[in-house]
Amino acid sequence: MIDMTAIDRIEDWLIGQALGSPNLAELFAGLCERLRAVGVPVDRAMLGWPTLHPLIEAETAFWTQGNAVLFEQFAHSDEDGDEWLSSPMRAVLVNRETMLRRRLDLANAEHDFPLCRQLAADGFTDYLILGTPFEMPAVEQHQGFTGIMVSWATRAPGGFSEPAIDAIGYIQKRLALAARATLHGQITRTIAETYLGKWAGRQVLNGQIRHGDGQSIEAVIFFSDMRRSTAIAEDLGPDRYLKLLNRYFDAAAGAVEAEGGEILDFIGDAVLGIFPLDGDGVGPAAVRALAAARACLLRLAGVVTDVGMPVRAGIALSVGTVMFGNIGTANRLTFSVIGQTVHAAARIEALTKELDCTVLMTQEIAAHAPGAARLRGTFRLDGFRQPQPLYDLP
Numbered sequence: 001m002i003d004m005t006a007i008d009r010i011e012d013w014l015i016g017q018a019l020g021s022p023n024l025a026e027l028f029a030g031l032c033e034r035l036r037a038v039g040v041p042v043d044r045a046m047l048g049w050p051t052l053h054p055l056i057e058a059e060t061a062f063w064t065q066g067n068a069v070l071f072e073q074f075a076h077s078d079e080d081g082d083e084w085l086s087s088p089m090r091a092v093l094v095n096r097e098t099m100l101r102r103r104l105d106l107a108n109a110e111h112d113f114p115l116c117r118q119l120a121a122d123g124f125t126d127y128l129i130l131g132t133p134f135e136m137p138a139v140e141q142h143q144g145f146t147g148i149m150v151s152w153a154t155r156a157p158g159g160f161s162e163p164a165i166d167a168i169g170y171i172q173k174r175l176a177l178a179a180r181a182t183l184h185g186q187i188t189r190t191i192a193e194t195y196l197g198k199w200a201g202r203q204v205l206n207g208q209i210r211h212g213d214g215q216s217i218e219a220v221i222f223f224s225d226m227r228r229s230t231a232i233a234e235d236l237g238p239d240r241y242l243k244l245l246n247r248y249f250d251a252a253a254g255a256v257e258a259e260g261g262e263i264l265d266f267i268g269d270a271v272l273g274i275f276p277l278d279g280d281g282v283g284p285a286a287v288r289a290l291a292a293a294r295a296c297l298l299r300l301a302g303v304v305t306d307v308g309m310p311v312r313a314g315i316a317l318s319v320g321t322v323m324f325g326n327i328g329t330a331n332r333l334t335f336s337v338i339g340q341t342v343h344a345a346a347r348i349e350a351l352t353k354e355l356d357c358t359v360l361m362t363q364e365i366a367a368h369a370p371g372a373a374r375l376r377g378t379f380r381l382d383g384f385r386q387p388q389p390l391y392d393l394p
Contacts (some may be wrong), residue, residue, distance in 0.1 A: 005039035011174050018178035021185055024049075025061035027299045029069035031175060038045050040164050041156035044124065048089065049148045049179065052187045073389055088113045089129055091147055098131040103159055108160065119153055126159025128152045130169060132176040137187055144180075146177050151220040201323075213322035219287040220319045220365065221387040222261060222273040222292060223345035224252040227353070235309070244303075245269060246312055251299035259292040265334075270349075272342070274322070282319055286368040289317050293359045293393070316345045317361035340356040340384070347381045348390060357392040366391035 007339035013034065017027050028047045031050045035042050049059040053077055062070040084090055091113070092100050102116050105125035111117040119127055133147035152168055154160055160168070192201030225230075226248050233241040249271065256273035265272040273292075293315045303311040320341035326334070344362070352360045355376055366373035373391040380387050 001201070002039040002161075002167055004167075007167050007171065010034045010038065010171060014171070014174045014178045022060075022178070022182055024179060024182050025071040026184070027068045027166075027178060027356045028061045028175070030064050031171070035171065036166075040167050041154045041160070042152055042168075043155045044119075044150045044151075044153040046089075047175075047179075048111065048150075049183060050136070050146055051183065051190075052123060053190050083114075086114050087251075088115060088341045089149055089151060092129050092131060092149065098133070098144070100129040102127045105157075105159060117149040122153050124153045125156060128155050128160060128165065128168070130172050132172055134176055134180050136180060138182060143282070148176050150175070166196060197264055200262070200264065215324055216321055217324050218277040218320070219322055219324075219341070220275040220277070220282070220289045220317060221322070221341050221345040222256055222271070222275065222289050223316045223342075223349050224271040224273075224296060224313050225349050232309065232311075244311065247303050248313070250299070251303055252296045252313060252315075255292045255295035255299060258295060261288065261290040261292060272345075274324075277319075277378050282364055282369055286317075286319065286365045289365065290361075290393075293317060297358060312358070314349045315359045316348035316352065316358075317359070317365045318345045318348060319362060319364045320344070342383050344384065344388070351379060352392075357393065357394075359393040361391050361393075363389045363391065369393065 012171045013032065014027075024047070028045070032045050044063070046060055046062045050059060056073045057076045057078070058074045060072045060074075062072070083182045083363055088100055088102070092098070102110060102113070104111070104116060104120040105109050111120060116127055129151045131145065131147065131149045131151065133145055136146040150172055152160070154164075172334075184381045187218065189205065190202065192205055195201075196204060225286050226245075232244065236244060249266065252271040253266075253273065256263055256271070256275075259275075261273045261275045263271065275289045275292075277285050287371070296313065296315060300311055300313060318341050320339070322339040322341050348360050348362070352358060357376065361369075361373065362374070366375075370389075372393055374394055376390050378387040378389045
């Protein structure tokens with residue numbers, strides 16, 4: 001017997017969860033446990049949803065009674081396997097349905113999916129899929145569907161009763177509200193971090209959205225610019241050049257991120273990254289920036305154009321105080337880093353061409369590459385009153 005008063009309490013719990021920022025997989029597991037506690041005989045359930053992420057296309061939460069919930073992500077590059085191609089959930093999407101039910105314990109049961117045959121062999125008696133559509137950003141809408149899909153299965157004799165199915169349908173709509181709120185929050189964070197970077201994205205989401213909001217920080221600047229980009233673009237044409245440019249960014253920006261740096265901007269074919277200083281001074285940030293520069297060169301060694309032309313870059317490293325915050329107009333802002341240190345990095349990178357070197361850095365950075373950095377001379381840089389000694393990495 002299902003206690004409908006208890007179902008109301010589950011609904012109140014879901015509403016409370018929707019007002020926070022729950023982990024959707026853990027929320028789903030908690031819901032399944034609560035449904036069992038009030039007489040809905042759920043023994044197996046899976047929640048699936050599409051998402052908006054540069055790498056991830058869809059996510060699932062898989063729960064079975066007595067076990068921890070299993071969370072999985074599926075990349076855009078993942079090929080559809082036989083299991084998915086023959087799954088009942090995919091059939092629901094393709095047929096644009098919102099419900100599928102298979103009684104698994106009847107003598108004339110329709111085991112038209114491999115999963116249904118397996119569930120019947122494992123002692124399950126009933127299998128139900130419900131889709132709850134709602135508007136949500138997604139990279140690719142699954143057969144025109146965005147929202148959540150949930151499969152519910154039971155081992156109870158006779159399968160799900162009609163009151164149990166009614167309770168599941170009622171609660172799933174409330175689950176959809178909690179999921180929609182949670183997923184929109186995740187998508188907002190993903191977009192902010194993808195387009196602004198993790199640190200900058202967090203600042204914006206924490207309220208630094210007004211014109212002029214920002215703060216001064218000490219950081220090592222990493223500035224990389226691709227060589228001969230104009231000539232390469234003319235040789236390749238826009239489509240092939242864009243593909244090459246993304247490979248270059250994977251090498252340069254990927255090296256910065258791998259060493260714990262933050263990518264702030266892509267300026268044409270240049271990469272602007274920072275390594276904020278911590279309480280231990282310049283040393284740790286400088287070491288990470290130097291490691292990123294070396295890793296970038298190693299990665300670029302494997303990048304060539306489709307006509308066999310190698311891809312090269314100039315890299316500059318400098319350190320100092322920068323202003324990190326919102327710049328632009330009141331209605332069109334970007335979160336970036338500005339200041340004398342940034343200008344110095346751009347000017348230093350330009351000197352790599354004149355000095356025929358790849359990595360050029362200030363004295364403060366070179367001090368953390370003992371035995372490797374080589375003095376190339378003293379130079380006047382825009383914005384600096386005194387000439388600056390610069391070092392390269394042979």
